[in-house]
Amino acid sequence: MDKLIGKVLGNRYEVIEKIGEGGMALVYKARCQLLNRYVAVKVLRPEFAIEDDFVEKFEKESQAAASLSHPSIINIFDVGKDENIRYIVMELVDGITLKKYIKEKEGFVSNYDILNISKQISQALEHAHVNHIIHRDIKPHNIIISDDNRIKIGDFGIARAITSSTIVSSNEIVGSVHYTSPEQARGGFVDERSDIYSLGVLMYELATKKVPFDGDSPISVALKHLKEDVLIPSSYNSGINKGLESIILKALMKKPDDRYQSASELIEDLDKVIENPEVNVPLYISAEDSPTMVMPNLGEFMEKKEKKVKKQKKSNGKKSERKSVISVMITVLVALILTLVLFTVVFFKPITSMFMNKTITVPMVVNLEFNDGTKKLQDAGFNVEVSEYKYNDLVDKDNIISQSYPEGTKLKEGFTIDIEVSKGSVMVNVPNVVQKKYVEAQVVLENSKLTLGDVEYVDNDLPKGYVVSQSIAAGKQVKEKAIIDLKVSQGVKIETMIMPSLVGKTLEEAKEQLKPLAISINKITYNYSDDYNEGQIMIQGIKTGSEIKSGSSIELIVSKGKDPLSTAIDNTDTTATDGNDTPEQTTPSLVGYKDKTYIIPFNIETESKVVKVVMLQDNVETIVYEKKHFKTEDSLRIVIRGKGEAILKFYFDDQLVYTKDETF
Structure with missing residues (x-):
């Protein structure tokens, strides 16, 4: 496992x-x-x-x-x-890879579906390229297609990491060599147009169910990308329309300059073909990439030529010796003439101009826009060369950072002034750190060459220590070392409040009063009461005036009205004494306390029950009587000793039978 x-x-x-x-x-x-x-x-x-x-x-x-x-x-x-x-x-995306889609498709993919899929991929690449991210490994294995032909591209950035930091053996070319561009195959400069070539290969496979180049090894396939011309898609699929075929062929041009220069250009042509399938997309073909003509085998041609030369040498040996002396003399004479011409052009002219040209003053061009600064120097009589383009936080993009000779310097007309031109500030993409741990967000910002700014701790549903928001949205481009402020969760704020009085209110009234306080009722008990009407709250589990946290819960006891059994209770006041009259059970004798005697009907069906009396005073419950009684007893005589106001709760086997408000 x-x-x-x-x-x-x-x-x-x-x-x-x-x-x-x-x-x-x-x-x-x-x-x-x-x-x-x-x-x-x-x-x-x-x-x-x-x-x-x-x-x-x-x-x-x-x-x-x-x-x-x-x-x-x-x-x-x-x-x-x-x-x-x-x-x-x-x-997590539901669907299958585009590779599996092509493999399992019966017959060829329709022109419409090819155009639709290609447009979605192009739009995704357009978004990535605008954000300066090149995929480098576009292939059907990295693309998911859903049942309704919606496209999702994955693995952005992975090919970049591999190609820039791993050594690859001859049979381990990075990515899939069948979809690699010629410049990738030879290890050259890679830009957005490499992704377009790979998309062209993918479109070719969608149209023909074949890759344009295949071979016995990755190296042989890579060489075909570099040297061989692609067989047109209609050779395999006669149903492909002219416009779509033109787009595929343009995307597959060997030279990047001959392909689509951006995904936007490709989308524009896809839209044209969707509107008119027979539209012809013009191809730009440089002189080097002009159509290939069938030529004789060069090796055979040279071999025949060599044999012919040998025969001529045998028959004309003596003539060749005489002619060779003349040829050498002519060659030496031509070389001397060329050397003299080059010496005159390269060396003599600058020397004479140094003495003959007039002296002029170098103007100030620092901080000027490149075209304006160049024109100013040229108008003054100088030549201009850009020595370097480099990033600079202080000078705007395309403005001149420095000049090789300062303002006021006297130089000869025609002298060359070197300038440095700003590429602007280094721009970076702001990463998404929302819902990340604060310590993790710090590392992500540091790796992105951004500066952590103010950190504000706020109440939020996210767990404590997680980032709630960032001052600059993810995906935006900002200058390197730009400041990003964060808001970090300190958890949900727990508010405290004063518990209101609910006694005497109905249950509905209590619920309305507790609702804005976010206090819930977790238990409701119904008991008899002589003092509260049916439906009124007689006891609340949390004392009025005490502090309570928002989100807490409370227990309520609601009156069922008068107890029909209360008339059977003989309630007799007696002052506590030390006399011989000892009841069945009483509370301990204390000065100032009073005894009250209760006669309780005891009609039970089971053999016995445990009778318990609980006294509630000042939110404190005390068991003042607890004894097992048998069904042979018709009634019970219980003496309770107490002082002041109290609530008595009578239980049979832990089941509340009734309650009694009492004053001792």
Whole structure:
């Protein structure tokens, strides 16, 4: 059995069952104990979890991906560590992978469904790219499709972490090599257009049920991405419309500059084809990528050429020797002429211009916008070169940070001034720390290069120590080191109040009075009373005027009216004495106390019952009589000794028979 089943990760996520696995992670269904909802937990395989560089990049990329909020992107809720287990908590989505959808589909996927699915994926990529996040591993295995063809993309940021921090052997190309772009295959620069190429491969597979390039090994497939032309989709699926095929081919162009430059451009063409399936999408093909012509085998051609040359050498050996001397002389002469020309152009002209050009003054261009500053220097007679583009918090984006020669310097006309241009402040995505523990939120903000600002503790339903809100919403771009204020839960505030008097009120009146105080009635007992009418409250469990917490509960005793048995009780006042008249049982003799005698009918069906009398005074209950009696006794004579006002409760076998307000 899987050791993770039943384990609670991060004291929050209870692992229920394994629902999937991939090359780098296992996926489990889990229940969030804090929010009582089901989630998907992706646990990294041990070989990835032990690499510190990978883990650091992986967590940062996952946190950045967590800032994405789009209906076609699987939400990332949390990233955590439990002992040596690294995990990501994600939205649990019902459906199957797009790979399984293609495999199980009978016949080809319809043009409409291909366009609909492609548009949803494009919209998700558009949202990610705007937030400067590139997926790098778009493939049908990472995409979930529901029964109503709704798309959800997962694994944002994971491919970035792998490719930037792991060494991959020749048969372990990162991601799925069938969907990788040519620039990824050769280890070149990767940007948004790489995702578009991978989407083109996916669209090709949707249309033909085949990937455009396949081979015996990952390396052979990667080389085909680099060198071979794709077979047009209609070769496999004659039912594909012209417009859709044009879009697929444009997305699959070898050079990034020839593809769609953004997901927005791709969406625009998808919309055109949805409106008019036969519209033709123009392809931009550079000179290098012009249509391939069938050429003779170059190896055979060179071999034949070599044989021909050898034959000529045998027949014309002597002529060749004479011609070779002349050829050498001509070559040397041409080289001397070229050297002289280059020397004149490269060396002599700058020297003469140094003495002949007039002297001019360098103007100030720092803090000017790039185009304005460049024009100012050129108008003055200088050449301009950008030495570096770099981030700067003090100078606006595209403005000049510095110039190689200060204002007022005298230089010759045509001299080159180097400038540094600002890329603006370093911008970062604000992560979501709401519903995270405060200490966890501190780490997340620090890893995102943000500064923790003021922390306010507030009353909230969230458990104590969890973040309630953040001053800047998740997903927004802010300057590095921007200040984020937090509100942290200190738990639910418990208010105290004064207990009101409910005695003499009806039950409905009491409920109305207790409702705004958030006090509930947890028990209602009904007893006879000579002093309170039926339905009136005669006793409340919490004394009037005492402090009580909001949310507390109270017990009430409600009158049933006069007790029909009370007339059978002989109530006789006697002052406590030390005489010989000893009743069946009395309370201890104390000066100032009075005895009262009660004659109680005792008609019972069982053999015996324990009779108990409880005296309630000042909210304190005292047992003043307790004895077992048998059914042979027709009535009981009980003497109770007391002082002042009290309530007497008479019980047969712990069952309240009636109550009596008494004054001793």
